[in-house]
Amino acid sequence: MPDPLPQRLDIAVAGGSIAGLCAGTALLSAGLDVHVFERSAERLSSRGAGIVVQPELLDLLNAVGAPPLATTRCGSRRMFDAPTGGVETTRMPQRFTSWEAIYAALRSAFPDDRYHLGCELALASRSGDGVELVIGSDRVDADLLVAADGIGSGFRSGLAPGTVTRYAGYIAWRGVVDESQLHPDLVDDFDDTFSFCRPVGGGHALCYLIPGDGPAVAPGRRRLNWVWYIPVGDDATRDALLTDRSGKRRQVSVPQGEIGDVARRFLLARTDLLAAPFATLVRATPDPFIQSIVDVAPCGMVFGRVCLVGDAAFVVRPHTAASAAKAAADAMALAQTLRGGNGDFDSRLLEWERQQVAVGRRLVDYGVMLGERTHRQPTHS
Ligand SMILES: Cc1cc2nc3c(=O)[nH]c(=O)nc-3n(C[C@H](O)[C@H](O)[C@H](O)COP(=O)(O)OP(=O)(O)OC[C@H]3O[C@@H](n4cnc5c(N)ncnc54)[C@H](O)[C@@H]3O)c2cc1C
Incomplete structure (x- = not known):
């Protein structure tokens, strides 16, 4: 101080x-x-990682005189249905940002x-x-x-x-990848959409583009942000997944760079359940992280x-x-x-x-x- x-x-x-x-x-x-x-x-x-922009946050940033929030936009929602191979697109505009962008705007x-x-x-x-x-x-x-x-x-x-911190019965795997590290065709699959996937066997995954470093929202400088909710019923598996690479059992989440081999193998062993673009994206993510879903x-x-x-x-x-x-x-x-x-x-x-x-x-x-x-x-x- x-x-x-x-x-x-x-x-x-x-x-x-x-x-x-x-x-x-x-x-x-x-x-x-x-x-x-x-x-x-x-x-x-x-x-x-990604955050969907909501009016309450924009109202606060506006009221406190914060600089403009870096955001990305999409025009539609797309559903990839892995069991049938179907793809359905509907028009629905949405804005996205990142934790880092919100923190930077508030901090300044x-x-x-x-x-x-x-x-x-x-x-x-x-x-x-x-x-x-x-x-x-x-x-x-x-x-x-x-x-x-x-x-x-x-x-x-x-x-x-x-x-009580009540576990909801499933864990979210999350990932953030620079679009410049991915094949342009894969980025195209996700660009301008809020994409969802219904994997084989249930659960769901989603992906949208978010700003890159600083206010970088131009194509080529953004990031793909994905989340995949996977049910994990038994305590022993959950304990193993929430144990980080140094052997410490984390309470609710394991941040980027810290997940252990068990969690990484658990994720990669399941990617065939996803529709092809999601499977490719998850496999290409260098540093996935996890968040146990809880209600408090x-x-x-x-x-x-x-x-x-x-x-x-x-x-x-x-x-x-x-x-x-x-x-x-x-x-x-x-x-x-x-x-x-x-x-x-x-x-x-x-x-x-x-x-x-x-x-x-x-x-x-x-x-x-x-x-x-x-x-x-x-x-x-
Ligand atoms: C570094 C970081 C990155 C995050 N990234 C994402 C993301 O990418 N996507 C997402 O959806 N959510 C993210 N979150 C969580 C997200 O911020 C919250 O879910 C939501 O915005 C509400 O946050 P919060 O401020 O209530 O809690 P938190 O963001 O958890 O912040 C709590 C803060 O309190 C501090 N603290 C704890 N105890 C004390 C104490 N006794 N005295 C002083 N300080 C204390 C902690 O160090 C921490 O910075 C992140 C949180 C952090 C800290």
């Missing part, structure tokens, strides 16, 4: 990824004094002197009008802690200990002067294409609530909770419903 922090903060945000930056930018734009603390010592980075809209890397926040105590936080060797008071510490949220575990629905989002946002609150299935949009919606609503309105600070927070819990529960249920159809027909993400 280059500059000493004030002894009392108005609002501290724990977690500097998408939800933390959505909260930081939205609260700052509402005129509130906010600092974001990210545990990672280095700027967060990833090659940026939030001042450096309020974004603190290498700072893990812990809660020392809570009182009626604030929290005492531990940041390294410092203790800092704040009026409000916004916990945006992600899917494995330590704040959620501490404040809502009964919350805590009992609440406000615990005195701590509120949970983004994946630290509800975790919804990727089929909803709503995780980043939900983080943005949580943040915009919180900023609106704290800027003013009826009632005192705490009753406004509770009103925010009532609204956002309803949104979170609805999205969890929607994801479960889409997941139940997953092995029969295509879904959104």
Whole structure:
């Protein structure tokens, strides 16, 4: 931390990824004094897997004065049916982006002197009008802690200990490949479409093009982003797949560059089940990664002067294409609530909770419903 922090903060945000930056930018734009603390010592980075663009995120980026989001577009949806070899195309425009592009846009809209890397926040105590936080060797008071510490949220575990992380019964394999590394005919198969595949034996896969590095959205510089949902019923297989190449059992996902040989062999042994373009794409992916699909629905989002946002609150299935949009919606609503309105600070927070819990529960249920159809027909993400 280059500059000493004030002894009392108005609002501290724990977690500097998408939800933390959505909260930081939205609260700052509402005129509130906010600092974001990210545990990672280095700027967060990833090659940026795909995210379907939703209006809530664009609204937030617009409201906080972020630079334009790098996006790709398609004009249609295409279904490759592996068992019959059929291909069906329907017109349906859609926009896509990447995690990296969203992070870059949000990060450039939030001042450096309020974004603190290498700072893990812990809660020392809570009182009626604030929290005492531990940041390294410092203790800092704040009026409000916004916990945006992600899917494995330590704040959620501490404040809502009964919350269950429920495995949905299937794992998503994901991959991102530079289009320049692929045969042009294969890129053509996927260009300008949101492509789905019904593999032999069920499940489903999808693919769309996303921006490459920086704002690279021109043909030749984009990336192909694919996801393949594969049912994995037994615990022993799931444990083996989630064990990374160093032998560590990951909780929910294994990032790029870290999957173990068992997971790689499991994937490659099944590619014949896919329609030909998907099979070629999966085989050509140098660094696939995996995400176990889970549902998380805590009992609440406000615990005195701590509120949970983004994946630290509800975790919804990727089929909803709503995780980043939900983080943005949580943040915009919180900023609106704290800027003013009826009632005192705490009753406004509770009103925010009532609204956002309803949104979170609805999205969890929607994801479960889409997941139940997953092995029969295509879904959104
Ligand atoms: C590097 C990275 C790459 C990702 N890439 C993709 C992707 O390509 N596609 C996709 O769909 N989703 C991706 N995600 C997940 C995606 O960001 C989330 O599902 C969604 O956007 C909501 O994010 P979140 O901010 O709630 O949680 P997360 O993105 O999980 O962020 C939580 C953050 O909190 C930090 N943190 C945890 N505990 C503390 C603490 N005590 N104090 C301070 N900081 C703490 C973590 O280091 C992390 O940066 C990625 C996440 C990360 C961190």
